[in-house]
Amino acid sequence: MVPSYARIQGMDSAASQYASKYSLYLYREVGKDSVPANHYEQTEDMSFLNGIPVLFIPGNAGSYKQVRSIAAETSNLFFGDDDTREQDIDNPHMKNFDFFAADFNEDFTAFHGQTMMEQANFLNEAVKLILSLYADKPNPPTSVVIIGHSMGGIVARAMLALPNYVEESVNTIITLASPHAAAPLTFDADVVKMYSLVDKFWYEGFQNISQIAYSRLANLSLISITGGGLDATLPADYTAIGHLVPLSNGFTVYTTGIPSIWSPVDHLAIVWCGQLRRVIAKSLLEIADISSPSRVYPLEKRMNVFRKNYLSGFENYALQDSIAFASSVNTIQSEFHNLKIDTQLLNSYSLDKESHMKLTKDNVGKKFNLFTIPPTSNISFSLLTSLKFASINDTKSDPRSLLLCANKDILRDKLISTLDFTNSGSDKYASLYCSDISKDLHAVPRSDSVQVQLLADSSFLGNQSPFYGIHLDSSILSKFDSILVVNTPGDLRKDENAFVIGETSLQENTVDTLGNSELISLLFRGADVSLPSNRPLMFSIQIPSAWSSLLAYKISLHFTNDDKHSKVGIFSPFIRQWSDDPYESKWHINIGDKSTLTLFCHNIAPFIPFKVDKKNKGLNLQLWSDNDISNGPLDVNLSIDYIMSLRLLVLRYRLTVVSFCVMTCLLVILRQFIYFRHFKMFPNFQTGLQLITSPLMFVISVVVLANLSWLVKIPLINQILSLLDPVTFRDRELSSFMYENGYQWNKLYMGLEEDSLFLIPVIFYCISIFIVFLTYKVISLLLFIFGACVRGFYKATGVYAQKREAHGTPVDAENKTPKDLDKEASSLSPTSLSPTSSSSFLLRIPGRSIKMHRLLIALALVTLVAFYVPFQVITVICCFAQGINCLKLYGIIKTKGDSSSRDGQQLLNFQVSILALMLWVMPIDIPIVIVHIHNLAINWRTAFSSHHNILSVLPIMLFLERNEYLTTEIAKGGKLNLEWINCSFRKWHSELKPDIHL
Numbered sequence: 001m002v003p004s005y006a007r008i009q010g011m012d013s014a015a016s017q018y019a020s021k022y023s024l025y026l027y028r029e030v031g032k033d034s035v036p037a038n039h040y041e042q043t044e045d046m047s048f049l050n051g052i053p054v055l056f057i058p059g060n061a062g063s064y065k066q067v068r069s070i071a072a073e074t075s076n077l078f079f080g081d082d083d084t085r086e087q088d089i090d091n092p093h094m095k096n097f098d099f100f101a102a103d104f105n106e107d108f109t110a111f112h113g114q115t116m117m118e119q120a121n122f123l124n125e126a127v128k129l130i131l132s133l134y135a136d137k138p139n140p141p142t143s144v145v146i147i148g149h150s151m152g153g154i155v156a157r158a159m160l161a162l163p164n165y166v167e168e169s170v171n172t173i174i175t176l177a178s179p180h181a182a183a184p185l186t187f188d189a190d191v192v193k194m195y196s197l198v199d200k201f202w203y204e205g206f207q208n209i210s211q212i213a214y215s216r217l218a219n220l221s222l223i224s225i226t227g228g229g230l231d232a233t234l235p236a237d238y239t240a241i242g243h244l245v246p247l248s249n250g251f252t253v254y255t256t257g258i259p260s261i262w263s264p265v266d267h268l269a270i271v272w273c274g275q276l277r278r279v280i281a282k283s284l285l286e287i288a289d290i291s292s293p294s295r296v297y298p299l300e301k302r303m304n305v306f307r308k309n310y311l312s313g314f315e316n317y318a319l320q321d322s323i324a325f326a327s328s329v330n331t332i333q334s335e336f337h338n339l340k341i342d343t344q345l346l347n348s349y350s351l352d353k354e355s356h357m358k359l360t361k362d363n364v365g366k367k368f369n370l371f372t373i374p375p376t377s378n379i380s381f382s383l384l385t386s387l388k389f390a391s392i393n394d395t396k397s398d399p400r401s402l403l404l405c406a407n408k409d410i411l412r413d414k415l416i417s418t419l420d421f422t423n424s425g426s427d428k429y430a431s432l433y434c435s436d437i438s439k440d441l442h443a444v445p446r447s448d449s450v451q452v453q454l455l456a457d458s459s460f461l462g463n464q465s466p467f468y469g470i471h472l473d474s475s476i477l478s479k480f481d482s483i484l485v486v487n488t489p490g491d492l493r494k495d496e497n498a499f500v501i502g503e504t505s506l507q508e509n510t511v512d513t514l515g516n517s518e519l520i521s522l523l524f525r526g527a528d529v530s531l532p533s534n535r536p537l538m539f540s541i542q543i544p545s546a547w548s549s550l551l552a553y554k555i556s557l558h559f560t561n562d563d564k565h566s567k568v569g570i571f572s573p574f575i576r577q578w579s580d581d582p583y584e585s586k587w588h589i590n591i592g593d594k595s596t597l598t599l600f601c602h603n604i605a606p607f608i609p610f611k612v613d614k615k616n617k618g619l620n621l622q623l624w625s626d627n628d629i630s631n632g633p634l635d636v637n638l639s640i641d642y643i644m645s646l647r648l649l650v651l652r653y654r655l656t657v658v659s660f661c662v663m664t665c666l667l668v669i670l671r672q673f674i675y676f677r678h679f680k681m682f683p684n685f686q687t688g689l690q691l692i693t694s695p696l697m698f699v700i701s702v703v704v705l706a707n708l709s710w711l712v713k714i715p716l717i718n719q720i721l722s723l724l725d726p727v728t729f730r731d732r733e734l735s736s737f738m739y740e741n742g743y744q745w746n747k748l749y750m751g752l753e754e755d756s757l758f759l760i761p762v763i764f765y766c767i768s769i770f771i772v773f774l775t776y777k778v779i780s781l782l783l784f785i786f787g788a789c790v791r792g793f794y795k796a797t798g799v800y801a802q803k804r805e806a807h808g809t810p811v812d813a814e815n816k817t818p819k820d821l822d823k824e825a826s827s828l829s830p831t832s833l834s835p836t837s838s839s840s841f842l843l844r845i846p847g848r849s850i851k852m853h854r855l856l857i858a859l860a861l862v863t864l865v866a867f868y869v870p871f872q873v874i875t876v877i878c879c880f881a882q883g884i885n886c887l888k889l890y891g892i893i894k895t896k897g898d899s900s901s902r903d904g905q906q907l908l909n910f911q912v913s914i915l916a917l918m919l920w921v922m923p924i925d926i927p928i929v930i931v932h933i934h935n936l937a938i939n940w941r942t943a944f945s946s947h948h949n950i951l952s953v954l955p956i957m958l959f960l961e962r963n964e965y966l967t968t969e970i971a972k973g974g975k976l977n978l979e980w981i982n983c984s985f986r987k988w989h990s991e992l993k994p995d996i997h998l
């Protein structure tokens with residue numbers, strides 16, 4: 001394969017105002033896709049385009065070259081071997097695809113809301129240009145298919161909400177690991193506002209509240225694909241779209257449940273995963289309709305294709321696409337055959353006699369196996385096989401087939417063929433009217449401890465073939481009289497590992513419940529259940545209390561067979577873990593005695609809208625086992641895996657750590673001022689930490705943090721807090737819409753729905769205390785290293801002794817060793833400072849004038865913020881300036897006498913506390929600074945598009961300038977006060993004496 005990327009020359013400044021920043025490329029697979037004769041030269045001739053346009057949108061810091069993986073696979077599948085293509089894809093109207101890709105110069109989309117809007121604006125113009133390239137073609141396309149990776153999927157959704165959107169230009173969007181439900185980074189208010197506006201537009205469109213939104217979204221399909229637990233970049237819960245998009249227009253699916261993948265996929269690997277790109281390419285070719293102006297099939301058929309390709313097939317939502325469902329409701333799509341079967345070729349099974357069929361090399365059975373369905377019982381049917389089934393009227397081979405049959409005259413007008421399996425010597429025969437549902441069998445991963453060790457072994461590109469299974473309940477079977485399994489004994493004799501297992505059973509005997517619906521009982525006691533030894537082929541286990549995405553669950557399975565030699569079945573037991581909304585299936589193979597599984601689910605997660613009814617939110621397990629080879633009852637024990645749960649907490653609350661660290665720094669500074677009020681000295685940061693973690697203070701903090709989780713969910717308090725948040729002002733209307741439609745949205749504080757997890761905020765508070773303590777120690781270490789360097793420099797040059805003597809240090813200080821000097825400096829702690837010594841630190845200093853050069857620098861920075869750079873750049877500069885100020889002050893203290901050093905030490909304590917706070921505020925500003933630096937790196941000279949509020953940075957600059965003045969006074973040997981900070985505290989504590997200032 002030889003990739004080729006051609007830049008579209010028409011995407012210039014005349015087409016879009018962002019053309020100098022972004023560009024558009026066309027991908028061609030040389031040797032397969034058509035290219036111009038002079039494709040090695042730049043050309044504007046696009047007459048060779050003859051396919052269906054697709055636009056690929058990269059994600060945060062993504063490259064346009066990521067389009068190659070899916071584009072190349074699609075071209076290889078379309079232009080590949082005709083037999084293989086026809087076998088995999090049944091679409092007479094399919095056509096090759098022309099893949100275009102947006103080049104955002106690896107822009108940081110997730111960091112800046114305005115950048116996302118600029119990209120969406122550019123892409124709408126790009127779509128307009130792409131469609132114009134086909135204008136001279138007969139029946140030109142009117143829309144493009146969009147594939148978006150990560151934040152590219154959010155940009156794709158934003159396109160439809162902008163005024164420059166080309167009507168009916170987008171009708172299919174496939175997103176890969178895109179955070180639809182919540183922003184991955186919420187440091188920038190514009191990102192939150194952008195999410196709110198786009199979500200509101202989509203919600204109003206699908207609820208038919210806005211006519212413009214409805215006209216743009218009514219025919220649109222959106223499929224959100226996520227890699228699941230292996231995605232460490234983005235919590236998989238964020239990819240949910242169920243609260244915005246109805247099931248008629250889209251759904252969320254996990255790669256662990258997509259047939260022939262069955263594995264989690266990393267955030268970046270989801271673009272080039274071989275199994276997934278094959279499925280995507282196949283689904284694209286199946287929805288293609290070259291005869292339609294939109295170039296794709298109508299919405300209903302597109303969704304049918306997506307459900308068949310992306311869902312496991314066992315979901316109730318996928319049942320509508322099955323032949324069995326069509327036959328049960330007697331729709332126009334159902335087809336029936338009249339079968340005449342010689343009774344000598346027929347084995348009969350019934351619930352009251354023998355309901356279990358097992359065909360292997362040692363027991364090939366007969367060609368036809370008929371299961372009778374009692375008319376008055378709730379019956380379920382399960383079938384598992386290692387052989388692929390095909391339609392019974394397949395003339396190319398002698399197929400294995402599965403049919404639903406009914407002796408009803410009303411079905412005779414549906415007959416399309418009569419199949420005779422009798423001969424001239426047949427005395428008796430059975431006449432059945434059957435619907436062939438062989439295509440309803442779903443691929444499941446092979447579970448064989450001898451041949452298969454990993455799920456990938458039987459996936460696409462694996463070296464083993466998968467199993468095939470189906471499960472039908474009474475909602476389907478009640479419409480029929482019998483089930484017919486057509487066997488091929490010859491194939492069973494050829495393969496010793498081949499098998500076909502089927503059985504009918506009472507539906508109430510196929511399900512059991514593990515534990516109750518209370519999460520708190522699961523947290524402290526766990527749950528267990530014992531399954532009978534005569535359990536059905538497929539047995540369901542419902543776990544109603546396991547609905548939290550914040551917890552990892554541990555399942556232990558133990559066969560209680562007294563026989564020391566356990567029997568081995570034709571296949572190893574395996575489990576399908578599943579949940580609905582979003583549609584997540586996960587397979588666990590090779591289940592043996594004393595197996596332990598760690599389960600993760602993505603049901604109810606913080607900050608993500610979810611259905612209020614939790615009854616259907618619990619975890620579900622389907623156990624497939626060979627009940628003919630029973631190893632006795634199966635004990636199943638469920639508990640919480642606390643270690644893995646901590647990992648999940650870190651993944652979902654990474655940004656929360658920053659917020660808690662800022663809160664901890666503020667508490668320390670507040671406690672330092674209170675300490676100063678009582679003891680007339682300003683303690684160091686470590687002492688402040690010790691004060692806020694004293695037993696009484698810590699207990700108060702724990703009680704407050706633990707109770708906030710349920711307090712913020714009280715409707716009145718929730719509304720008040722929402723009113724106080726100007727960033728999410730527009731969310732209130734969207735929240736009310738969702739609540740009216742049965743959704744709840746916990747978007748405040750920790751976003752917890754589980755009241756029993758009230759200790760999570762306390763855990764993060766403890767973590768933040770430790771991290772902040774480490775921050776202080778790192779600052780102290782840097783100051784110590786700097787002070788040692790200053791001392792060493794002064795001592796080596798003879799300046800150190802001169803300065804010490806000039807500031808009143810006794811002459812015998814010259815004879816002190818460095819160790820003695822260090823010990824003396826370390827004694828300058830808050831506990832060693834008496835009120836008398838600290839009073840000199842607080843004496844009033846006469847006013848002074850600001851130096852002209854510093855005033856000019858400040859005015860220049862304010863002007864830059866107002867017109868060119870974002871204020872976050874200045875905030876970061878101020879943080880570094882505060883660090884330099886601390887270093888300068890520490891160096892001054894090390895060269896001063898005892899009296900001045902005591903004053904400087906208290907000032908240093910204050911400066912270090914402010915530095916620690918600024919360091920933890922800086923992560924909020926860094927993303928915008930990165931975006932600005934990136935814009936400069938790509939020669940984007942236009943002024944930054946947002947964040948020019950000078951009031952956001954002016955107080956910090958004035959504060960920093962005042963700090964610099966205090967340090968300068970220490971250098972001059974002056975006496976200082978902190979009255980400029982104490983203005984608010986003096987109002988609170990009017991009883992303070994006039995000569996005491998904070």
